[in-house]
Every structure is written in C-alpha cells, then in structure tokens.
Amino acid sequence: MFFRFFTKLRAAALRLATLRLLSQVFFLALFVFLLLRTEFRGTVGSGGDVRMQWPVGLFFKIDPLVALSNALATHALYRGLLASLLILLPVMFLGRFFCGWICPMGTIHHFFGNLKSEAKRGKQGIDANRYKPWQRTKYVILLAVLVAALFGTGLVGWFDPFSLLVRSVGLSILPGANYAANALINAMEHSNLGAVQSAGTSLHAALAATVLSFKQPHFRQGILLGLIFLVLLATNLRVTRFWCRALCPLGALLGVASRWSILGLHKDAATCNKCNRCLMHCQGGDDPIGGAPWHKAECLMCMNCVDSCPHHSLQFKVFRAEPEIVGTNLPRRKMLTGLALGAAAVPLLRANTALGKSRDEHMIRPPGALDETDFLSRCIRCGECMKVCPTNALQPAFTEAGLEGIWSPVLTPRIGYCEPSCVLCSEVCPTGAIWKLTPRKKGWVVGIGEANASASDGNANEAEAKSVRLGTAFYDRGRCLPWAMATDCIVCEEWCPVSPKAIYLQEVQVVDADGNLKLLKQPHVDPSRCVGCGACEYACPLQEHPAVYVTSIGESRSVESQILLSRRKAKAQS
Amino acid sequence: MNPEDPATDNSAHANAATSTSSAPTALDCMTRRDAMLQLLRVTGAGMATAAAALWLSQNSARPASTTAANVRRDHTVEPNAALPEMVVVQGNDPRAMVARAFADLGGVSRFIAHGDHVVLKPNIAWDRTPEQAANTNPDVVAEVVKQCWQAGAKRVIVTDVSCNDAERCFHRSGIAAAARAEGAEVILPDLARFREVNLGGEILQSWPVFEPFLGADKVINLPIAKHHGLTGATLGFKNWYGILGGERNRLHQQIHQSLVDLAAFMLPTLTLIDCYRVLLRNGPTGGNLEDVALHKTLVAGTDPVALDAYVAKAYWNIEASALPYLQLAERRGLGRADFEHLRTKFSQSA
Numbered sequence: 001m002f003f004r005f006f007t008k009l010r011a012a013a014l015r016l017a018t019l020r021l022l023s024q025v026f027f028l029a030l031f032v033f034l035l036l037r038t039e040f041r042g043t044v045g046s047g048g049d050v051r052m053q054w055p056v057g058l059f060f061k062i063d064p065l066v067a068l069s070n071a072l073a074t075h076a077l078y079r080g081l082l083a084s085l086l087i088l089l090p091v092m093f094l095g096r097f098f099c100g101w102i103c104p105m106g107t108i109h110h111f112f113g114n115l116k117s118e119a120k121r122g123k124q125g126i127d128a129n130r131y132k133p134w135q136r137t138k139y140v141i142l143l144a145v146l147v148a149a150l151f152g153t154g155l156v157g158w159f160d161p162f163s164l165l166v167r168s169v170g171l172s173i174l175p176g177a178n179y180a181a182n183a184l185i186n187a188m189e190h191s192n193l194g195a196v197q198s199a200g201t202s203l204h205a206a207l208a209a210t211v212l213s214f215k216q217p218h219f220r221q222g223i224l225l226g227l228i229f230l231v232l233l234a235t236n237l238r239v240t241r242f243w244c245r246a247l248c249p250l251g252a253l254l255g256v257a258s259r260w261s262i263l264g265l266h267k268d269a270a271t272c273n274k275c276n277r278c279l280m281h282c283q284g285g286d287d288p289i290g291g292a293p294w295h296k297a298e299c300l301m302c303m304n305c306v307d308s309c310p311h312h313s314l315q316f317k318v319f320r321a322e323p324e325i326v327g328t329n330l331p332r333r334k335m336l337t338g339l340a341l342g343a344a345a346v347p348l349l350r351a352n353t354a355l356g357k358s359r360d361e362h363m364i365r366p367p368g369a370l371d372e373t374d375f376l377s378r379c380i381r382c383g384e385c386m387k388v389c390p391t392n393a394l395q396p397a398f399t400e401a402g403l404e405g406i407w408s409p410v411l412t413p414r415i416g417y418c419e420p421s422c423v424l425c426s427e428v429c430p431t432g433a434i435w436k437l438t439p440r441k442k443g444w445v446v447g448i449g450e451a452n453a454s455a456s457d458g459n460a461n462e463a464e465a466k467s468v469r470l471g472t473a474f475y476d477r478g479r480c481l482p483w484a485m486a487t488d489c490i491v492c493e494e495w496c497p498v499s500p501k502a503i504y505l506q507e508v509q510v511v512d513a514d515g516n517l518k519l520l521k522q523p524h525v526d527p528s529r530c531v532g533c534g535a536c537e538y539a540c541p542l543q544e545h546p547a548v549y550v551t552s553i554g555e556s557r558s559v560e561s562q563i564l565l566s567r568r569k570a571k572a573q574s
Numbered sequence: 575m576n577p578e579d580p581a582t583d584n585s586a587h588a589n590a591a592t593s594t595s596s597a598p599t600a601l602d603c604m605t606r607r608d609a610m611l612q613l614l615r616v617t618g619a620g621m622a623t624a625a626a627a628l629w630l631s632q633n634s635a636r637p638a639s640t641t642a643a644n645v646r647r648d649h650t651v652e653p654n655a656a657l658p659e660m661v662v663v664q665g666n667d668p669r670a671m672v673a674r675a676f677a678d679l680g681g682v683s684r685f686i687a688h689g690d691h692v693v694l695k696p697n698i699a700w701d702r703t704p705e706q707a708a709n710t711n712p713d714v715v716a717e718v719v720k721q722c723w724q725a726g727a728k729r730v731i732v733t734d735v736s737c738n739d740a741e742r743c744f745h746r747s748g749i750a751a752a753a754r755a756e757g758a759e760v761i762l763p764d765l766a767r768f769r770e771v772n773l774g775g776e777i778l779q780s781w782p783v784f785e786p787f788l789g790a791d792k793v794i795n796l797p798i799a800k801h802h803g804l805t806g807a808t809l810g811f812k813n814w815y816g817i818l819g820g821e822r823n824r825l826h827q828q829i830h831q832s833l834v835d836l837a838a839f840m841l842p843t844l845t846l847i848d849c850y851r852v853l854l855r856n857g858p859t860g861g862n863l864e865d866v867a868l869h870k871t872l873v874a875g876t877d878p879v880a881l882d883a884y885v886a887k888a889y890w891n892i893e894a895s896a897l898p899y900l901q902l903a904e905r906r907g908l909g910r911a912d913f914e915h916l917r918t919k920f921s922q923s924a
Contacts, residue, residue, distance in 0.1 A: 214741055494859070495737070
C-alpha cells in the first residue's frame, strides 16, 4: 500500500508539469510573503535603526525589464538591478521558462486560466489556445515603454508585472483583506457565545503574529487599482493568460531575449495524429501542435503539452533544427506604432505644468527623492514605498504630479506624516528614485548614531543645514485656534520633531468673544528650520482642512523650488 | 420556454430537477396537500420573521458609553504616617535607583499585593531612542516590572497609546525589549481595543479609553520629565493623555481642566517620575542631544500633585502657582501642591 503510493508519487514527480507547479507555488508564496513583510513589524531587540528583515524588493531586483528601463533612462544601473542577469542570461539560453515557472503574476493568471468557463468549452478552448496575431501587442507595449525610457521616464512600471502586482495587491487587495479579517475577528470577539469569543481571540492572536497589519492601511485610488487587477484576472475566463500572451512587456522582453535560445520544442511529425490534446492546456498560445510552426517567443515552457501528448510526440530538446517562428513576428507598421508611441509619450506628458515654474503644492515627494525629472525617470510606480510607509503617509498620486506621475508616491500629511528617523521608503525603492538614505543623512534627528561623537562641536548645525526637506509648513490664520478663535492649542508645536523646533510660539494678549483679555500662545513657522515632515498638519485638530499645512516649496531636492535666499544657521542654544 | 405549455420538449429536459408533484396534469393548480404544505411553510417563515423583528426592536437602544462609575477603580493604597510620601533618589544606575525608591517608600509589597494585576504606564509616545529622553528610560520600566514580580504580581502589563507610529515607538524607545526581558506583557495600542467610557469630568465626558487600563488592580504611572511648549513642563499628569484614544489633540484647548479630569479618573497606586535624562527644551519631542540634561534622579511617591510640583520647580523653576492644573487638582482632592510640607526622603543609590 505504502509502496504503491510512493511509486505513484515518484511517477508524478517525474512529470515536468508537476515540477513546474511546485516551482510556481514556491515563488508565488515567496512573493506574497515578501509583500506581507514589506512593513515594519516591531521586532525584539532594542534601539538602533529600523530596517527590513527580509529582501522585500527581491522580485524587482531580478526583473530585467526594470533593469533595462533604468539603464536606458539613467545610463547606469541602480544597486541590486545587476541581479536581473540571473534571469536574463538563463532565458537567453533556455527560453521564457521564467514566465511559466517563476513569475508570480504568471502563476496567478495560470490559476485563473484553469477555471472552468463557458467561453473556453471544447472546441472554443482549443481555438483560444492557438497563436493569435494580437499576441504581438505586448511587443508594441515593450517598444513603447523602452523608447519612452530612453526619453527619460519610468512609465514601464504601469505595465511591469511586479509593479502592477505590488501596486494592486499591496495597495488594494491586501488592505481590503486586512479590513475583512479585522471585521470578522471583531465580530467574533464581541460575540455573546463564549466559544466563538475565545475562537476569535485565538484567531486574532494568530493572525496578528503572522499576516495582519497592526494599523489598517488606506490608499487613495485603492478601488481603481484593485479593479484593474480584477479585470485582468477576469480576462482569463475568455483567453487563458491573456495578460502574459498579449500585454506583459516583461514577457515580451524575455520572448525577444529567447531568440537564440538552444532549447526548443521538438515535434515528432511521424507519431502526431493532430489530436489537439497539446492545445487544451497550452499557456502561451505558441502552437505546439504538429503541422504548424512553433512560436518560440510565445512559449512559456509550462511543459503541459509534453505531459498531455498521448503519443509522446512532443519533447523539449537542445540544438534541434525544425521550422519555428522566432522573435517578435512584428510587421514594420506595428513596430513604427510602438516607436512613435514611446517617442511621443514623454514630450506630450511633459508639456504640462507639473515640471513648469509652478509645481503642484501637494506634490510632496518622499525623503531622499531625486529632483522631479530624475525622479520620474526612475520611479516605476510600484508602490513598495507606499506599502512600507509606517504612517500610511505615502499615497499614489492622481493629479498632483501630472498624467505622467500617476501612481508615483506623494506624501499626504492629512493621512500621515513623515516619521523623523524612518528611511524605509528609501530602503525598499528598487530603482533609486528615492535614493538610499540613512537616518543620519536625513538629518532630522541630531546627535544620534554616527554623529554621537561630534554632536557638540558644531556638526549639529552643519547636519541641519544639509538635512532633507520635503516642503514648508504654513498657517491658515483664519482657521488656527489661537489665531482666529482665542483658544489655546499649539499641538503643532508639540509634534514638531526637529530641534530647535521649526514652530515657535509668541505669547500675545487677545480678546475673546465675551470681550475678556486673554493671554495665549500663537504659533509661527521658521522656514529655515522646517523640514516639511507634515507632523503639524497631521496633528492639527481641524482635521478635514488643517490650519497648518505643508506645501512642496523649500524641498531640498529642488534648486528652484525655494523660498529663502539663504538658510540662516540655527543659533546654538546655551 | 413556456411554463404554461408542458408539452414542449424544452421543459422536458430543462425541468428534470423539478419534483414529481408538478408533473403535467389537466388542472392548472396544485393539489390540496401541496397547497396546505406551502401555506404552512409561508406561515412559519412569516412568524419567524415577525418574531425576530420584535426581538430585535426590543433590543434597540442608543449606543451608550460605559460610565466612569462602573469602570473607575481606585488603585491607591492606605497611607502610612511612618513612611515618606515622596522620595528623591540620585544615582548612576536607573535600576538601582528604582529599587532604592521602593525600599525608601516602605517596600514594593506595600503597593503590590500577591496576585495583583498591575499595569505600568511609561511614556512611549515618540519615535525616539532612550538618549533623546522623549520616552521613559527603559531600565526604569524594566526594574519596576521586576519589583512587581517580586511582590507576587499575577500579571504585569506595560502599555501606552503612542503619538508616533506605535510599533516604531515601542521598538526604538527600547521599552518593549526591556520589559519583555523582565517577563512583562507588552501591549501595543490596537484600535480595536478601545472602550468608550464616560470619564465623568468637568469637560471630559465620553472618550475612548484603552482597555488594558480598565481592568487593573494597581496602576503605576511612569512618566519622564520633559519640557512642553504650552504648560512649561510635561510630567505625571500629562502622562495620562496616553490612556486615551480618539482625537486627543483637542484636549490642549483646556489643558489644565482636562489634565485634572483625567487624573481624577485614573488614581494611580504610585508615580515614579524619571528624571535620569531630562529634556529641558524643545519638548515633548526633543530630538537633539543638546536639549538633554543628565540629572540621574528619580522622584517617586503617592501624591501625584506634589510630585509634579516638585519636579517643575527643580528643573524649570516653575512655581506651583504658575501651573493652574496643580491648584485645580488640589481643589479636587487629588493631592497637595506644597511639596515642602510633605514627608520627603532624599537618598543616594549605586
């Protein structure tokens, strides 16, 4: 009995499709795990800087599309992106196995493509898996985003599968799941039945220790980002892996890269009786059936055809000589369309006001962000920084940064402020749009860590002069309690994290509504000290329209967007 | 298909699942038996719906907050005329200072009984390290935890409702690690664990209070002495802001009255004000080590009013008369501001 089970297991393991499934499950699980860990979860161990415990940006680092776009736009390769060779080189030799075996986006689509649907019953299903000319659309997209990258934009992230996945799942699906789980737990814990209540408590403890976010995250456009993803999933009900076949520019790039690969599908014409079984579970739409040329660049190497052929006519072999269609198979006119799209995109997008004299006041970028043109050339709108931000302050832009900047990160102080010692967004940014920063380089906290030794000899002021600034705070004196309503407050001053504080108080005598004289403290901003963290705006009691607000002017990344002629050095206090 | 016409071959296979009772008959109505059964079913369902609706409508009540009278616990212990009411300990080791303070006050078992459920309320409000002196010294917290265990406490909880991101505050203040190392239960402010409580104050009525503060036998207040822009200094009273959720930023509009309302709701067993490092300027957040003075002092006692008055005078030279909340508190019977007349003991520890 046991022996038979064992031999069965071995037979199954020898099937290539089973190995592929194991690989897919492993990499999808890894992706989800890393995404869940893209947040600071208070760990044991005291003091020191807060860092990510896991290489959460792993999938971006091995993404050749992001690397290529980054290289084209910046004429350099940021940090870990060299690791993308780990994928690109094997694909050049072996073909698009990455899509079929590793890519988590592909795995999700694989799963949804396997769902039963009326549109894919019987003959229709086989027809749907034949090669279709519209599969070349992805090459047009690839061409367009790469040409656009050459003009200096990171728009590739709108279509890059990992960007799309992190953005949709991290900013919409996971927060939604978190909300649902909390609602369930809350309902259970407030139940009148003791058993349900204790089950709820243990569920709460178990989930809180593993997957639940400590604070419910909220993201603007969350519903939109989630719907885009769900619609892409739904396309699988008509055409299996429509995303991978027709749209994915990373798949297109790997398809092009596989042009000279030595591994390919061998079709034994003698034994093939064109039973169509190979087409029933084909993932790539690459025509594994006998009698038709194999489309090398479309094949995801899922191995389903090899396993489903009853005559063993199909096999992957090296150095075979058989008719096949390699490369993009793109007619010149489509090629030109892609080139034109890419070439036109940047000039058209940049002709708007986002980069002109007057920037949007709400376009407050994360600490460490490069100046806007450099930022836009690197940022792939993946949402990693927004996912990791501990205060939920980083939000996907909608109108703040122009059309080109859609889904790039903006700091939204009404939702959250920039935590003084936190540099997690710069740690997770895969492309250097938010350049690597340390708490010391951020400079909002003086005399800690490396600066400890020389804190007293004037270095403090030097660090302050060079500190990162995101913008400047301003008072709306018509709404501020001490200014407009003869009422004590100054919560903004309490929260101001820099020292000396950028908000200073002046004690004045005012007249209240009853005509009585009253002494109170009115807040003012010192623009040379303000770092634009937004803590004042976040803490202001006038929540829906705070009486103190931060705008982007004065941000250290920009030379032009400044108020002061020179920043006076803060006077050392006795 | 047309249900009126059972003869079409459409319905023959489409309705294979329907019961035999609806087999084609000459009469265009159901049998008496079926009719009665259906009537029974619909009557049952109707009665159940009506009963549920009636029951639910009886349960209808406007959501009301728990009143302070039901949840307020007096955590104080009997005064002892032979023992000091306030002790001031100086030393180099915060842990030894805590141990000394307990010894001077008559031993920890005077405050913590065997089997007590103890909650410690340090200040863990800001994302700062211990050297920056914006949060209570982690060694002070750890030693108080240890003392509570020694007195036979059943449960020791360390918690606070932070201002900055709680996970960062608990982590970088070093308090989570130090308290866990001593075996305390560290509870982060989870939004789902606040209970709406009527505090019964003059201006503070219904506010969300963090649940762990509501079920304790003993509560120990562990503030750190810091500068504050509005009141000059933030000490023991101000630390109670950290038991509340909701929009605490409104409390500052009448800070003195709200401080007293809160202190009258939360009567601590003991207060230990951490003056090991004192944030003299740019409080309560600080950030710059130049603002921090090393005073290596711990002030402890059973009279929260006197303690605040003493520390304000000692480090900022603020008279009790310049802190209106102290007078309000005195009138409310929470203690006395003239700390000079208290039984006080000064001592040195290791």
